[in-house]
Amino acid sequence: MIGLLAALAAEVPKEVINPVVPDEIGEIFWGALAFFTLWALLRYVCLPPLLKVRAEREQQVLADQEAASAAETQGEQVRRDYEATLAEARSEANRIVEVARVASEAQRSQAVAVAEAAAAEERQAAMADLDAARAQALNQIKGDVASIAISAASKVVQADLDLAQNQSTIDDYVNQASGTR
Amino acid sequence: MLGLQTLVGNLTNIALLASEGEGGGGVQFPPIENIVKWPALFGEGSFYAFNKIALISMIAMIVPALLFYFAGRKASLVPKKLQNIMEASLDFVEKQVIMPAIGPEGMRYLPMLVAMVFFIWIGNVFEVIPTSHMPANARMANPLMLAMTAWVMFIGVGVKHNGLGYFKSALFPPGVPKALYLLVTPIEFLSTFLIRPFSLAVRLFANMLAGHILLVTFSVLCITLWGFTPLVLVELLSFPMLVAFTGFEFMVAFLQAFIFALLTAVYIGGALHPEH
Numbered sequence: 320m321i322g323l324l325a326a327l328a329a330e331v332p333k334e335v336i337n338p339v340v341p342d343e344i345g346e347i348f349w350g351a352l353a354f355f356t357l358w359a360l361l362r363y364v365c366l367p368p369l370l371k372v373r374a375e376r377e378q379q380v381l382a383d384q385e386a387a388s389a390a391e392t393q394g395e396q397v398r399r400d401y402e403a404t405l406a407e408a409r410s411e412a413n414r415i416v417e418v419a420r421v422a423s424e425a426q427r428s429q430a431v432a433v434a435e436a437a438a439a440e441e442r443q444a445a446m447a448d449l450d451a452a453r454a455q456a457l458n459q460i461k462g463d464v465a466s467i468a469i470s471a472a473s474k475v476v477q478a479d480l481d482l483a484q485n486q487s488t489i490d491d492y493v494n495q496a497s498g499t500r
Numbered sequence: 501m502l503g504l505q506t507l508v509g510n511l512t513n514i515a516l517l518a519s520e521g522e523g524g525g526g527v528q529f530p531p532i533e534n535i536v537k538w539p540a541l542f543g544e545g546s547f548y549a550f551n552k553i554a555l556i557s558m559i560a561m562i563v564p565a566l567l568f569y570f571a572g573r574k575a576s577l578v579p580k581k582l583q584n585i586m587e588a589s590l591d592f593v594e595k596q597v598i599m600p601a602i603g604p605e606g607m608r609y610l611p612m613l614v615a616m617v618f619f620i621w622i623g624n625v626f627e628v629i630p631t632s633h634m635p636a637n638a639r640m641a642n643p644l645m646l647a648m649t650a651w652v653m654f655i656g657v658g659v660k661h662n663g664l665g666y667f668k669s670a671l672f673p674p675g676v677p678k679a680l681y682l683l684v685t686p687i688e689f690l691s692t693f694l695i696r697p698f699s700l701a702v703r704l705f706a707n708m709l710a711g712h713i714l715l716v717t718f719s720v721l722c723i724t725l726w727g728f729t730p731l732v733l734v735e736l737l738s739f740p741m742l743v744a745f746t747g748f749e750f751m752v753a754f755l756q757a758f759i760f761a762l763l764t765a766v767y768i769g770g771a772l773h774p775e776h
Contacts, residue, residue, distance in 0.1 A: 345549030
């Protein structure tokens with residue numbers, strides 16, 4: 320770099336004005352004219368439309384943000400209302416289910432009681448029929464046993480035995496035998 | 501940076517030696533006036549002499565004005581294409597320059613700061629535009645004019661918002677022991693009212709001039725070393741360096757515009773609240 324500067328210095332004639340000092344007043348004049356014209360154009364012509372649109376956009380963004388915020392608040396309120404309604408409906412449903420459960424339980428108990436009563440009645444009737452049938456069968460057996468026993472005893476004693484006279488003995492035996500079983 | 505300087509020095513010496521060895525009389529580096537001074541297209545010798553720098557300044561005025569005009573002509577709430585790009589540039593100046601340096605009250609200076617960024621950037625970017633290869637701000641005229649504008653602006657803002665008390669706040673910072681004012685006040689006067697515009701102008705001008713000379717140097721090297729000699733191998737280094745520095749200068753063109761606008765905003769913010 321020093322070599323370059325030395326070479327450059329050697330080339331510069333003595334009468335050349337120092338490049339640091341502005342020697343061309345025309346450059347300052349045109350530079351100032353250009354800069355201040357640009358400043359004025361930007362200030363009064365070019366920037367106002369852009370700044371206006373930018374301000375409008377900021378306003379629009381703010382308005383949209385506020386609208387979004389309001390919609391969010393409203394949505395939250397709707398959600399709360401919906402959840403409250405839902406909770407109320409659930410509570411009502413639970414109450415209805417409980418009432419129905421109690422009613423059905425009562426109906427079931429009543430039906431069971433009726434059925435049990437009917438069954439007991441039928442069982443009682445059946446037992447009565449059974450007792451009657453048994454008594455009938457026992458009487459028939461008694462008659463048959465008495466006839467057989469008299470016949471057998473007549474064979475054993477070689478004499479005719481009177482059924483009527485021995486009926487009570489045979490009945491006692493049959494009764495005793497049926498009682499021991 | 502030191503390594504870069506050494507590299508440039510070595511390449512220069514190689515080129516000088518190479519050309520001398522061929523009997524060519526050395527590398528034909530252009531004189532400094534040839535790469536920064538331009539003849540007038542009209543009005544030579546008058547205050548309105550119109551040269552290449554003036555032409556670039558006019559282009560740097562017309563291009564952003566047209567871009568913003570067409571972006572805003574049919575501006576819609578949902579930005580598209582050009583409107584999107586230009587609004588993004590406004591957002592950049594607002595969020596990266598005004599808000600950190602001044603705050604919300606600095607929005608009134610948006611047109612001036614946008615004008616500064618685009619005027620400086622487009623003026624700078626001509627450094628890497630083929631057939632131009634000259635940044636307008638590698639001449640002192642525009643940086644000086646812009647720095648004086650910033651200087652007048654921040655002093656005017658300070659006086660407007662604080663009256664003459666601005667000078668008192670700037671020269672006699674509160675909280676400093678009175679005895680130290682003997683030392684602090686001259687330093688504050690120099691740094692705030694004299695050195696600020698000078699540093700603003702020189703920072704922009706020197707960066708662009710240095711970048712311009714760097715690109716010229718590597719261009720000359722590339723041209724000189726191009727030939728059927730072993731030294732053409734150096735081209736393998738010098739040409740990529742030229743390409744890399746071109747990209748670097750493209751970035752510097754924007755960076756210097758941003759820094760200039762940011763410092764102007766910082767000075768205006770300081771003038772609005774000199775007690776800080």
